[in-house]
Structures are given as C-alpha cells and as structure tokens.
Amino acid sequence: MTLYRQLLIVLQSLFLLIFVGTLVLGVQGVRAFLADQLAAHAQDTATSLGLSLSPAVEADDRATMTAMVDAIFDRGYYRSIVLESVDGRPLIERRLDVVVEGVPDWLVRWVPLETPEAEALVMAGWRQAATVRVVSHPGYAYRLLRDSLLELGAWFAALALLASLLAWGAVRLLLRPLHAVERQAEALCRREYDVQARLPRTRELRNIVLAMNRMIERVRAMFDDQAREAERLREQAFRDPLTGLGNRRLFEVRLAAALAPEAEPAGGMLALLRLEGLEELNQRLGYEAGDHLLREVAAALAPLAAEEGALLARPGGAEFALLLPGVDAAEAKARVIRACESTEAHLAAADVAEVRFRVGATLIHPGETTADVLAAADEALRAVEDGAPRHWAFYVREATAETEPHGRQDWLAHLDRVLDEGRLVLHAQPVVEIGAPERLFQREILVRIPGLGHGLHPAGSFIALAEHGPRALRLDRAVVARVLERPGTEPLALNLSAAALEDASFVDELVAGVRRTGARLAIELPEAVLVAQGDRLAPALARLRAAGCGLGVDHFGRGFGSLAYLKALHPDYVKLAHDYTLRLMADEETAFVLGTLVRAAHSLDIRVIAQGVEDQRQWARLRELGVDAVQGFAAGRPAAWGASEDVVV
Numbered sequence: 116m117t118l119y120r121q122l123l124i125v126l127q128s129l130f131l132l133i134f135v136g137t138l139v140l141g142v143q144g145v146r147a148f149l150a151d152q153l154a155a156h157a158q159d160t161a162t163s164l165g166l167s168l169s170p171a172v173e174a175d176d177r178a179t180m181t182a183m184v185d186a187i188f189d190r191g192y193y194r195s196i197v198l199e200s201v202d203g204r205p206l207i208e209r210r211l212d213v214v215v216e217g218v219p220d221w222l223v224r225w226v227p228l229e230t231p232e233a234e235a236l237v238m239a240g241w242r243q244a245a246t247v248r249v250v251s252h253p254g255y256a257y258r259l260l261r262d263s264l265l266e267l268g269a270w271f272a273a274l275a276l277l278a279s280l281l282a283w284g285a286v287r288l289l290l291r292p293l294h295a296v297e298r299q300a301e302a303l304c305r306r307e308y309d310v311q312a313r314l315p316r317t318r319e320l321r322n323i324v325l326a327m328n329r330m331i332e333r334v335r336a337m338f339d340d341q342a343r344e345a346e347r348l349r350e351q352a353f354r355d356p357l358t359g360l361g362n363r364r365l366f367e368v369r370l371a372a373a374l375a376p377e378a379e380p381a382g383g384m385l386a387l388l389r390l391e392g393l394e395e396l397n398q399r400l401g402y403e404a405g406d407h408l409l410r411e412v413a414a415a416l417a418p419l420a421a422e423e424g425a426l427l428a429r430p431g432g433a434e435f436a437l438l439l440p441g442v443d444a445a446e447a448k449a450r451v452i453r454a455c456e457s458t459e460a461h462l463a464a465a466d467v468a469e470v471r472f473r474v475g476a477t478l479i480h481p482g483e484t485t486a487d488v489l490a491a492a493d494e495a496l497r498a499v500e501d502g503a504p505r506h507w508a509f510y511v512r513e514a515t516a517e518t519e520p521h522g523r524q525d526w527l528a529h530l531d532r533v534l535d536e537g538r539l540v541l542h543a544q545p546v547v548e549i550g551a552p553e554r555l556f557q558r559e560i561l562v563r564i565p566g567l568g569h570g571l572h573p574a575g576s577f578i579a580l581a582e583h584g585p586r587a588l589r590l591d592r593a594v595v596a597r598v599l600e601r602p603g604t605e606p607l608a609l610n611l612s613a614a615a616l617e618d619a620s621f622v623d624e625l626v627a628g629v630r631r632t633g634a635r636l637a638i639e640l641p642e643a644v645l646v647a648q649g650d651r652l653a654p655a656l657a658r659l660r661a662a663g664c665g666l667g668v669d670h671f672g673r674g675f676g677s678l679a680y681l682k683a684l685h686p687d688y689v690k691l692a693h694d695y696t697l698r699l700m701a702d703e704e705t706a707f708v709l710g711t712l713v714r715a716a717h718s719l720d721i722r723v724i725a726q727g728v729e730d731q732r733q734w735a736r737l738r739e740l741g742v743d744a745v746q747g748f749a750a751g752r753p754a755a756w757g758a759s760e761d762v763v764v
Contacts, residue, residue, distance in 0.1 A: 126282045134271050138264075142226055145263050149256040150229050157233035160187060160196075161249040165235035168198065168247065173239035181207055194230055194250040201243055211252060218257040226260060228253040292320045296327050338718045342678040345711040349672065352708050357406055358413035361428035364702070366436050367485065368694040369426045373440050374488065375693065375727065376481050380424065380441030386451055386476035386507075387492045388416070388458065390433035392469040399469070408465055409433070415457040419450055423643040423670075444478060448509065451476050455506045473499035474507035527586070533564045534589050540564065541597055545751035546608070546724055548744045549737065556724070556744040557606040557637060561753050562594055591615035595625055602634030608667060610639045613648050616655040626662045637665030637687065642673060646680050656684070671723075672712050681719055688722040690746070696727040699736055710740040717741065 164187055171179040180198065188196045188209040198207040230250050237245035292315040302309045310328045315321050353365035361369070373383060390412065397405040413429065419437060420427035426438040439450060451474055458472050475495030479488050495510035533539060540563040546556040591611050598607060615621050616638075629636060638659055645652070645668060656666055668681075671689035681689075691709065698705040713723045725737045728747035737745060 123279075123282060123286060126286070127279065130275060130278055134275070137271075138267065141267055142260075142264070145260055146226055146228060149253075149260060150231075153228065153251040153253065153256055154231045154233065156192070157231065157249045157251040158235075160193065160251075161233045161235035161247050164196070164249065165237045165247045168237045168245070169239065172237045172244045177206075184209060192252055192255060194252045195248070196250075197248045198237070199246045199248065201245065206245060213253065216254065218254075218261050222261060222264075223257060228256050228260075289317065289320070291315075292317075292324050296323060299327050299331060338682070338715070341711070341715045341718050342681075345678060345708070345715045348708045348711050352704050355429045358410055358429050360413050360417075360435070361426055363428070363430040364698075364705075365694075366426065366428035366430050366438070368698050368705075369428075369438055370436075370479075370485055370488065371697050372693040372727075373438060373479060374481060374483050374485060375697075381481050382442075383438065383440035383479050384442050384447035384450065384476055385479050385488055385492050386437040386439075386447075386454065386474055387496055388412075388435040388437065388454060388472060388474045389496060391471045391473070392467075393433040395469040396467055408461075408467060408470065411461050411465065412458055415461045416454055419454055419457075423641050447476060447478060451507045451509075459506070472506060475499065475510065476507065477510040530564065530586060530590075534586075534593055537593070538565055539590075539593055539597065541594070541756040542753040543607070543756040544746060544753040546744050546746045547750040549734070549742060555605065557608050558756075559608040559610075559639075559746065560594065560598060560756060562590070587612040587614040588618055588621060592621060592624075595628065598636070599628040599632050599634055602632050602636075604635070606635040606637065606665075608637045608639050608665075610669065613640065613644050613652060616640075616652050619655075622655045622658055625664075626658055629659075629662045629664060635663075637667050639667040639669045639690070641670045642668050642689075643670070645684060646674065649680055649684055653684070667724075671716075672709075678715055681716070681721065685719060686721060688724055688743070689716055690724045690726050691742075693727040696725055696729075696733060696737075696747070699733055706736065706740065709742075713741045 164183070167183055168180055170176075171183065184196055184198060184207045187193070188211075191211075193209075193211065194213060195208075195210040197205060197209070199205050230253050232248055232250045234246055234248045236243050237247055292311070295311050299309050299311065310331055311324050314324055353361055353368075355362040370385065390409075393405050393408070396408065409429070412435070413427070416427055416435060416437065419425075420439070424440045426436075428436045428438070430436050437450070437454060439447065442450065455472075455474055458474075462470055462472065473496055475492045475498065477488060477491035477495055491510040495508045498508040498510070499506060542561040542563055543558040544561060545558050547553050548556045592615070594609065595611075598609065628634070638656070640652070660666060665687040666684065668684075668686045668689040670692045672695060673692040691712070695705055695709045695712075699709065716723050722743040723741070724744045724746055725733075725742045726746045728734055728737065728745040728749045730749055733747075734745060734749055
C-alpha cells in the first residue's frame with residue numbers, strides 16, 4: 116500500500132473517530148436534554164391538571180373530571196394519566212402503548228429515553244382530595260432525536276467530504292517531493308542523474324531531498340571520475356602527446372584490425388609520409404621549431420582522416436601514417452595527392468627549405484600480414500626520387516583472384532543490380548554471454564552480396580561506397596524488410612546508417628514493422644557517428660526505443676572523445692572495437708584500458724561486448740576484466756540466417 120493511501124486512511128480514521136465521539140457525546144446530551152424536557156412536561160401537566168380538577172373533585176363531579184382528563188390525554192403527548200383517591204384507589208385512568216412512528220426501531224433500542232412519572236395533589240379546600248400522576252409519551256422526543264441526528268449527520272457528511280478533499284490535496288502537495296525522490300531513485304537505477312532544484316519547505320522532506328541530491332551528485336561524480344580516468348588512460352596508451360594523433364601502438368592495432376579477414380569495410384589504403392631534414396631544422400632553429408612543424412603538418416593532414424574508421428597516426432619521429440579503410444585505388448591516389456599538396460603548402464609557408472617530404476602508399480586487402488603491408492609502403496617511399504617534382508609513389512602488386520581491386524563505379528553498379536534483383540544474402544553471427552552456463556545474447560545480422568564473378572562479398576567490400584546518399588537508405592530498407600519477413604523470437608542486432616535514421620519515412624516503416632511483428636531488434640551505430648550526430652539522431656532513436664528496439668554502440672573506445680555521450684544516449688550495450696581484443700594478450704596496458712572502459716560502462720548499467728574473440732585464452736581474460744558477452748569465432752561463426760547453428764563455447 117502506498118504512503119499516500121496510508122496517510123489518507125489515517126486522516127479519515129481520525130476524522131471518523133472524531134465523528135463517532137462527537138456523535139456519542141451529542142446523543143448523550145440530546146438524550147439528557149429530552150429526558151429533562153419530558154420530566155418538566157409531565158410535571159407541568161400534572162400541576163396544571165391538579166389545579167383544574169380541584170373544583171370538580173370537591174363537587175365529586177365525575178363527568179367533569181373525566182372530560183378534563185380526556186381533553187389532556189387525547190392530545191397524544193402522554194403515556195399515562197391517572198387520578199387516584201387519597202387512599203390510592205384509581206378514580207380515572209388513561210394509558211397509551213408506546214408506539215413511536217417514523218423513528219427506526221434500532222434508534223429506540225440503542226437510545227432508551229426515560230419517562231419519569233410526575234405527580235400533583237388535587238386539593239378540596241384545605242384538604243387533599245386526590246393525586247394526579249402523569250407520564251409523558253417519548254414519541255415526540257424520539258422524533259426530535261431523529262431530526263437532530265439527521266441534521267448532525269448531514270453536517271458531518273458535508274464536513275467529511277470537504278475534509279477529504281482538503282486532505283487529498285494536502286497529502287498530494289506534501290508527498291510531491293517524495294514522488295520526485297522516487298523518480299530520482301528510478302532514474303538513478305537507469306544511471307540517469309536528476310537533481311531536484313526546488314526544495315520543499317517542510318524540514319524533514321527538505322532534508323530527504325537534500326540527501327538524495329547529494330547522493331546523486333556523488334554517484335555522478337564517481338561516473339565522471341571513471342570516465343575521465345578511462346579517457347586519460349586511453350589517451351596515454353594510444354595518443355601521441357606532441358601532435359594529438361594516434362601513436363605507434365594505436366597504428367599497429369588499427370592496421371591489424373583492417374587486415375583481419377572479417378574486417379569491415381574491407382581493404383583500403385595505407386600511406387606513410389616521412390619528413391626528411393628535420394634534424395637540420397632542429398639544429399638551426401631549435402627543437403621547439405621542429406615540434407611546431409610536426410604539429411602544423413598533423414593539423415594539415417587531419418581532414419584527410421575525418422570519416423569514421425580512418426586513422427592518422429604518428430608512429431614516431433618525423434613519420435606519419437594515414438590508414439583509410441574501404442577506399443579504392445582512385446580515391447586512394449586522390450587522398451595521397453591532397454596530402455602532398457597540404458604538406459607542401461605548409462612547408463613553403465614555414466620557410467623551412469631543409470625539410471623535404473615523400474609519401475609512399477599501397478592498397479591493403481583483408482588477410483594480408485602487417486609486415487607485408489609495411490614493406491610495400493616502405494618500398495613506395497624508396498621509389499620516390501630525390502628532387503623529383505612528384506613527392507609520392509604507389510607500390511603496385513600483381514592482382515590475384517583474392518586481391519584484385521575493382522573500381523568504385525564497378526562496385527556501385529554491381530550493388531545497384533543486387534538491390535534491384537533482391538539478391539542480398541543475410542548471415543548471422545551469435546553473441547554469447549560470458550557466464551555459467553553461456554547463453555545467447557543476440558545474433559548480429561551480417562550483409563553479404565554475390566561477388567563480381569565469384570563467391571560472396573561481406574559488407575566491408577561495399578558499405579563504404581553506400582555509406583552516404585540514397586544507396587545507404589536502399590540497402591537498409593532491403594535488410595530491414597528481409598529481417599521483418601520472419602523475425603523469429605531471438606534477439607537480433609542490425610547495423611543501420613545515419614542516413615537511414617535521418618529519413619522520417621524509414622523510421623516510420625521500421626517502427627510500424629517492429630510493432631506489427633513483435634521483432635526483438637537492437638539498432639547498432641558506430642561510436643563516431645553517435646558522438647558526431649547524436650543530437651540529430653536522438654529523436655529517431657527515441658521513437659525506436661519506445662517501440663521496443665534496443666540501442667548498441669559499435670566500435671566503442673576507438674576514438675579519443677569524451678564518454679559523456681553515454682549518459683545522454685544511455686545505450687543498452689556497447690561493442691568494444693576489435694583493436695582491444697587483438698592486443699589483449701600481448702599488451703597488458705591495453706587490457707588495463709579495456710578494464711577501465713568496462714567499469715565506466717557498467718557504472719551506467721551498460722553491458723559490454725567484446726568482438727573478434729578467437730580463442731579460449733581471450734575468452735577467459737575478458738571474463739576476468741568484467742566483459743558481459745563475446746562475439747567471434749570462439750563464440751560461433753557466421754552462418755546463413757535461419758540455418759541451424761551450434762554455439763561454440
């Protein structure tokens with residue numbers, strides 16, 4: 116029972132107790148008053164009748180005596196009138212049974228009225244001739260008592276209604292701060308930190324609200340401290356302190372992730388930019404000038420890696436690395452030329468004639484080794500001739516059936532044909548909870564298309580081309596339509612583009628489809644997209660979550676931005692970037708950063724999933740670090756969606 120109802124019951128019980136007490140006292144008072152009135156009435160009648168009967172009694176006029184007694188008795192206000200002789204012999208006797216009309220029997224039984232007998236002497240001259248005894252009838256008194264009780268009850272009913280309304284309003288007003296505290300507590304369970312700005316005037320309630328506010332501020336401060344610590348450790352482990360770019364550790368991790376067989380987007384470009392003559396500049400102008408030049412070049416190159424998944428890093432010294440997943444040869448060469456133009460312009464503006472630069476680039480493909488790719492980029496650097504007008508070179512390898520590049524227009528045309536013909540292929544990979552026993556957390560839907568001449572291509576082969584514009588919306592519509600045709604009962608995860616979520620009609624269709632089919636869907640978006648466009652996507656995400664969809668953050672922990680967006684969006688889970696799993700067993704510092712990220716997410720009641728888990732050693736280490744679920748070959752390989760699949764644990 117709620118406190119509100121309890122207070123109302125207490126107030127109503129008190130009012131009822133007051134009413135009953137007042138009623139009892141009122142009845143007793145009215146009863147005493149009516150008893151006195153009955154006694155006085157009987158005594159007055161006996162006295163007046165005794166005086167009136169004296170002449171008739173003295174004359175022994177029986178007829179007159181009878182007429183006078185009947186005249187009084189017939190009025191109905193008397194229970195009995197008896198005229199007795201001096202020796203006690205009844206001369207005239209009139210009696211009436213007590214019948215109370217219009218008064219309930221229970222009132223007569225519960226409130227008995229005493230009717231005292233009154234008497235008066237009838238004198239004949241100076242001697243006593245007779246005695247008159249009168250008893251009043253209680254019927255009239257009971258009617259007065261009934262009317263008094265009805266009037267008293269009506270007043271109390273009106274007062275009770277008014278008091279109930281006042282009590283209802285007063286209790287609601289008094290409990291409003293407590294309801295706000297209840298909402299605060301519920302929000303705190305959802306890891307939302309709401310503070311009451313308005314404080315109640317009641318001292319006790321004010322103290323409760325102040326204590327709740329202090330607790331919420333404390334919990335929020337704890338999360339902020341954890342988030343800042345996670346951000347600090349992540350920057351310390353993966354950011355170059357001079358330029359603010361990624362360091363060698365991050366570069367190696369991201370390059371290994373881009374070369375993984377299941378990498379999405381697949382393929383891309385690696386370019387190495389090397390500044391030569393920096394030592395001479397340091398000797399001529401000092402190390403501060405050299406550091407300033409490195410920062411300027413880093414700022415000039417940063418726009419080339421602005422999209423999600425791209426990386427600009429400083430592996431060390433005077434060398435920069437540009438990693439662009441998902442670009443084709445034409446786009447890669449265009450980016451290299453832009454890098455050269457930006458670098459040359461800054462060197463010319465800085466008036467550092469002794470500093471030269473060269474850029475070596477190569478295309479990368481899933482399945483290659485890091486050593487082979489770095490060797491190819493170094494070979495391209497050596498191919499740039501000293502003093503040549505062109506500062507860059509591409510390392511070109513023989514095309515094979517697996518690595519043969521296809522042009523952008525070829526892929527776009529092929530993707531259009533696949534969408535027109537409805538030939539998308541959906542696979543699903545299980546995400547398994549870490550626990551005892553392990554159980555399915557969800558299945559992630561993976562998109563495949565028939566290849567250009569052979570096999571199936573994962574989404575990484577074409578998703579970068581369709582990331583923006585109408586193709587992204589067409590692709591998402593086709594995937595959602597296929598999933599909603601037979602959603603099943605298992606939880607499914609879908610990766611959607613920001614372009615689709617910004618389309619109101621697409622969101623309407625998805626919301627209607629989820630409600631119609633009861634599908635258990637979770638929508639996943641990359642962390643970089645949510646950080647950059649979270650405010651724009653918030654209305655669409657709110658509608659989808661209201662329809663029953665979950666929200667997941669993909670590539671969590673890849674960037675260097677603040678984790679404050681987690682408090683605003685409060686996703687259901689985050690998926691750690693592959694980078695952390697790849698370095699987990701070889702680098703204890705990476706494991707420490709990962710554990711800090713897990714604790715920061717758990718402080719908001721957000722579950723953490725590790726991707727790219729390949730063996731039981733990684734599985735066991737992730738369990739120690741508090742990760743909630745894993746995805747990768749150790750948990751289950753992708754399979755055609757809907758086919759039976761055994762989960763490997």
